[in-house]
Amino acid sequence: xxxxxxxxxxxxxxxxxxxxxxxxxxxxxxxxxxxxxxxxxxxxxxxxxxxxxxxxxxxxxxxxxxxxxxxxxxxxxxxxxxxxxxxxxxxxxxxxxxxxxxxxxxxxxxxxxxxxxxxxxxxxxxxxxxxxxxxxxxxxxxxxxxxxxxxxxxxxxxxxxxxxxxxxxxxxxxxxxxxxxxxxxxxxxxxxxxxxxxxxxxxxxxxxxxxxxxxxxxxxxxxxxxxxxxxxxxxxxxxxxxxxxxxxxxxxxxxxxxxxxxxxxxxxxxxxxxxxxxxxxxxxxxxxxxxxxxxxxxxxxxxxxxxxxxxxxxxxxxxxxxxxxxxxxxxxxxxxxxxxxxxxxxxxxxxxxxxxxxxxxxxxxxxxxxxxxxxxxx
Numbered sequence: 001x002x003x004x005x006x007x008x009x010x011x012x013x014x015x016x017x018x019x020x021x022x023x024x025x026x027x028x029x030x031x032x033x034x035x036x037x038x039x040x041x042x043x044x045x046x047x048x049x050x051x052x053x054x055x056x057x058x059x060x061x062x063x064x065x066x067x068x069x070x071x072x073x074x075x076x077x078x079x080x081x082x083x084x085x086x087x088x089x090x091x092x093x094x095x096x097x098x099x100x101x102x103x104x105x106x107x108x109x110x111x112x113x114x115x116x117x118x119x120x121x122x123x124x125x126x127x128x129x130x131x132x133x134x135x136x137x138x139x140x141x142x143x144x145x146x147x148x149x150x151x152x153x154x155x156x157x158x159x160x161x162x163x164x165x166x167x168x169x170x171x172x173x174x175x176x177x178x179x180x181x182x183x184x185x186x187x188x189x190x191x192x193x194x195x196x197x198x199x200x201x202x203x204x205x206x207x208x209x210x211x212x213x214x215x216x217x218x219x220x221x222x223x224x225x226x227x228x229x230x231x232x233x234x235x236x237x238x239x240x241x242x243x244x245x246x247x248x249x250x251x252x253x254x255x256x257x258x259x260x261x262x263x264x265x266x267x268x269x270x271x272x273x274x275x276x277x278x279x280x281x282x283x284x285x286x287x288x289x290x291x292x293x294x295x296x297x298x299x300x301x302x303x304x305x306x307x308x309x310x311x312x313x314x315x316x317x318x319x320x321x322x323x324x325x326x327x328x329x330x331x332x333x334x335x336x337x338x339x340x341x342x343x344x345x346x347x348x349x350x351x352x353x354x355x356x357x358x359x360x361x362x363x364x365x366x367x368x369x370x371x372x373x374x375x376x377x378x
Contacts, residue, residue, distance in 0.1 A: 004048035004156065005040040006032050009062055011053060017076055020114045021053050024074065024103070027145040028152065037156065049156040054095050056088065061096040067162075070155040070321070073097035076114055077104035084123040084131050092125055098321055099155060100125040101148070106135070116141060124151055128307065128322055130350030151319060158324040161288040163269040166280045170259055170273040180231040180239050181257045185250045187229050187304065187360040188241065192248035196308045196373055197227055227352070228284035230260075230294075231302045231360060237261045237273070238294055242281040254278035263291050268325075285323030292332040293356065299342035301358045308371040313347035322351065 008025045010018075028051060029039060042050060045065040049072065052062040056075040064071065073095040081087060081104035092100035106119040114120055120136040134151065136144045191197040227247055230240040240260050241250055250256040254274040260283060262271040270287045274280045290303050316334060320327035331346055331354055338344035345367065346354040353371075357363035 005038045005044070005046070006049040006051070006156065007040050007042040007044065007047050009042040009050055009052045011055070011060070017053075017114075020076060020103075021074075023116055025051055025053070027141065028149060031145060031149040032156065035153075049152075052095060052097060054091065056091045056102075059091045059094040061094065063096065067160060070099075070158065071095070071097040072152055072155060073100045075100070075102055077102060080104050080107060081121060081123050084125055084133075085129060088123065088125055089129065092127070098127065099152075122148060126321070126350060128351050132350055154319040154326065155321065158320055158326050159268070160321075160323055161263070161268055161270065161325050161328070162282070162285050162323050163267075164280075164282045165264070165267075165269050165271050166274050167261075167271065168274055168276040168278075170253070170275050174259070175253060175275040177251075177253050177257065180233060181250075181253065183302075183360050184229045184231055184239060184241060184257055187364060188227075188247040188250050190364055190368070191227060191306060191308075194368070194371065196306060196371055197247050227307055228286050228290075228305045229303075229360060230284075230287075230290045232294055232300065233259065235298070238290065240283050240287055240290060243284050245281065252278075254280045256281075258283045260287055260291060263288060286328075288323070288325060289328035289331050289354070292328050293335050293341075296332065297335065297341045297356070300356045301342075302356070302360045302363060304355045304357070304360060304363050305352060306355070306371065307352040308373055309347070309353060310345060310367060310370045311372065313345055313353065315347045315349040317349045 008029065010021050010025065033039065040047060047069045049070050050062055051074060052071050053074045054060060056077065062071050073092055075088065075091055077087065081102060084102055088100055088102040102123040102125060103114065104121055105114060106121055117138050119138065122134045122136065124132050134147050188197065228241045230238050232238045238260050239257055241247060242256050242258055245256050255278065258280065259273040260270060261273050264271060270283060272280070272283055286305055293300055293303060320330060331348070334346045335341045335344055335356060342356060344356050348354060355363050355367060357366060
């Protein structure tokens with residue numbers, strides 16, 4: 001049984017939405033309590049999960065007191081949802097959430113308050129711009145909340161691995177990179193030219209300075225970008241793209257591309273080598289996933305994670321957030337099961353593709369002409 005705590009954060013000025021928010025939050029709270037999670041006040045520290053209700057027109061952030069707190073943002077749309085990402089992705093970012101549940105009426109129903117007597121759709125939106133839907137039909141509450149809870153539960157049991165330890169011990173001959181970092185730069189530029197590299201999300205357009213400082217203090221994030229690239233340097237180390245950078249312009253060592261030299265499970269921290277005198281950026285949140293794959297499969301020379309798809313790829317559902325130990329273990333297991341772990345494609349529903357190969361050049365030569373931008377969402 002779990003010993004973690006969860007909280008529900010509902011605005012005091014909910015107005016006509018209060019009945020829906022009470023119904024929705026209590027339905028999820030029952031299942032959390034059944035699994036042993038204890039409800040606490042939203043202002044308390046050391047929470048594992050917070051259900052944070054917001055007004056999509058005026059979203060307010062939930063300022064966590066601990067990095068390990070996952071926030072599920074819940075907002076209601078008065079009209080049927082037509083384009084969930086366009087309508088709600090900025091609400092997710094502006095609320096400082098990990099996942100969004102955007103709830104709207106079904107079909108051409110008239111606008112107005114929602115509740116248990118009305119057909120609904122819950123649109124799940126991830127930070128990686130994943131999107132999937134769970135419908136609700138009146139009279140089937142228990143089944144509905146079970147399905148929503150199934151989607152939420154990974155948030156309540158995940159362990160983030162995003163802390164970095166920077167040591168200025170990178171060999172001098174690598175301060176300006178090598179042929180592998182040049183290859184990483186080429187791969188990013190190639191994906192951009194193919195239209196498969198979403199632009200970094202402009203946090204400063206959504207978050208004020210206080211919230212950006214809060215995000216940076218907890219997670220070291222100064223930006224939000226998509227896709228990542230890595231290349232094995234030797235038996236224990238690999239180069240990897242940084243978090244929050246323009247992946248089409250990766251050049252500077254320690255800022256755009258970093259050397260990952262290990263993972264310390266006791267401290268739950270990724271260990272990185274950087275040149276002296278550099279103010280480093282954090283490595284991609286998927287570093288723990290790449291580290292697991294390289295450690296187990298010496299034949300893997302490079303890994304590409306792209307928000308793209310290949311027709312015919314098996315779409316495996318992964319509900320864990322990126323940057324968590326559980327997500328890394330799930331992907332590593334799929335690589336382990338592949339006929340050739342050194343050259344495999346793992347399809348991550350709502351995320352994209354993780355592709356292993358001899359080099360990034362080899363990966364793009366092998367699959368580049370088959371990559372498409374549409375990722376399965378369901």
